[in-house]
Amino acid sequence: MKCSVVKDLLTAYVDSELSDESQAQIDTHLEECDSCRKEMQAQMGVHRLLSEKLERVKADPELKQQIIKKTVGQSKAKQFWFVRKLQFELRPVTGFAIAALLVITFLTKDMILDRQSIIPVNPTGISTQIPVVSDGMEASITGKLVCVGCYLKNKYGAHHDCKLHGHKLGLVTSDGNIWSFTDTKLADLVCGDMEMEGKTIKLDGNVFYTAHFIDIKNYTVMEGNE
Amino acid sequence: MWESSEEKKEAFKVEALAHIDTLYNAALKFTYNRDDASDLVQETYFKAYKFFGNFEPGTSCKAWLFKILKNTFINKYRRKVRQPEQVDFDAVEPYVDLIRDKTLDPGESLDEDIFKSHMSDDVKTALARLPEEFRMVLVLSDIEGFSYKEISDIMDCPIGTVRSRLSRGRKLMYKYLLKYAKAEGY
Numbered sequence: 001m002k003c004s005v006v007k008d009l010l011t012a013y014v015d016s017e018l019s020d021e022s023q024a025q026i027d028t029h030l031e032e033c034d035s036c037r038k039e040m041q042a043q044m045g046v047h048r049l050l051s052e053k054l055e056r057v058k059a060d061p062e063l064k065q066q067i068i069k070k071t072v073g074q075s076k077a078k079q080f081w082f083v084r085k086l087q088f089e090l091r092p093v094t095g096f097a098i099a100a101l102l103v104i105t106f107l108t109k110d111m112i113l114d115r116q117s118i119i120p121v122n123p124t125g126i127s128t129q130i131p132v133v134s135d136g137m138e139a140s141i142t143g144k145l146v147c148v149g150c151y152l153k154n155k156y157g158a159h160h161d162c163k164l165h166g167h168k169l170g171l172v173t174s175d176g177n178i179w180s181f182t183d184t185k186l187a188d189l190v191c192g193d194m195e196m197e198g199k200t201i202k203l204d205g206n207v208f209y210t211a212h213f214i215d216i217k218n219y220t221v222m223e224g225n226e
Numbered sequence: 227m228w229e230s231s232e233e234k235k236e237a238f239k240v241e242a243l244a245h246i247d248t249l250y251n252a253a254l255k256f257t258y259n260r261d262d263a264s265d266l267v268q269e270t271y272f273k274a275y276k277f278f279g280n281f282e283p284g285t286s287c288k289a290w291l292f293k294i295l296k297n298t299f300i301n302k303y304r305r306k307v308r309q310p311e312q313v314d315f316d317a318v319e320p321y322v323d324l325i326r327d328k329t330l331d332p333g334e335s336l337d338e339d340i341f342k343s344h345m346s347d348d349v350k351t352a353l354a355r356l357p358e359e360f361r362m363v364l365v366l367s368d369i370e371g372f373s374y375k376e377i378s379d380i381m382d383c384p385i386g387t388v389r390s391r392l393s394r395g396r397k398l399m400y401k402y403l404l405k406y407a408k409a410e411g412y
């Protein structure tokens with residue numbers, strides 16, 4: 001291989017984006033050519049500095065709360081706004097408004113009851129130790145590690161194809177809630193290893209109740225695993 | 227795609243919300259301002275939630291979020307945050323290839339030990355000086371580990387352009403780092 005060709009391919013070589021054959025051809029060339037090797041080392045050096053030396057900055061808990069609140073946590077607020085809007089629009093017809101509000105209250109009560117009734121009771125037999133906390137507060141949660149996709153599929157018929165896209169572990173607590181983990185090395189240790197599936201663990205960390213997310217600070221594998 | 231809003235929420239929690247820290251870390255390297263980075267990530271998530279129906283399950287949600295992040299940044303924040311000391315892409319682009327021969331003169335290259343001892347502050351400063359077009363692909367490739375194909379999708383440019391921007395961006399970084407190393411007495 002000529003130096004000019006090798007130099008053109010060095011970036012892709014450093015990023016392992018070449019075929020095995022081209023990668024091997026360049027390996028051979030680099031053993032003999034000082035100039036190309038130096039250029040490869042320069043690129044590799046910058047690549048490593050960027051991937052290893054730069055500190056990863058985490059988002060503030062307030063930002064996470066805000067995002068969660070305005071995305072997955074927004075239904076309650078919307079419902080409230082909807083009721084308020086109805087109240088405002090119906091103000092001239094007070095009698096009708098009261099009747100309508102009574103109906104809405106009655107329906108909402110039913111909806112809440114319905115939602116509660118679909119939550120499975122104690123599917124794991126493990127007690128949850130989570131107190132009612134506000135988003136971002138430190139708490140401990142105990143539960144069982146399951147593949148979230150398989151769990152939702154089995155329980156609710158969700159269209160999740162783990163065979164194709166791989167399993168992803170989450171924590172199911174005794175009240176049937178499913179918790180996911182923020183992207184951290186610790187979370188990789190806990191949920192990146194399918195051997196952990198089925199194990200009961202206690203997680204300590206910052207808990208985002210609205211989105212059911214845990215920023216894991218510490219974890220303990222409990223006794224009596226399956 | 228999702229039969230109920232509860233199902234959509236559950237999927238959004240599992241697929242998208244896990245990447246807030248990752249997006250914020252990158253947004254900070256795009257904007258160099260904590261408030262702008264927070265706003266950028268928030269806006270990205272609001273859009274992502276609104277258009278979550280366009281996300282194809284089974285593809286990389288992280289890459290999908292980064293595409294929204296990049297588009298939001300380009301459309302709204304880029305002009306506002308351009309750093310005064312930052313090198314302009316158009317001015318530098320034609321000359322980057324000339325850097326190679328000069329920096330790699332014998333005795334002028336950084337050996338591996340010097341690379342290892344480089345402080346993260348120097349790396350941060352060098353990255354901040356890069357023209358935005360180079361810096362973005364370096365962040366996506368070297369920091370976030372996206373493949374060329376994914377970067378080409380996120381940046382809406384051909385894979386060849388990704389490769390050449392990476393190559394040129396790394397050469398410029400190398401040049402800056404060499405300068406800092408010399409200033410520090412290496």
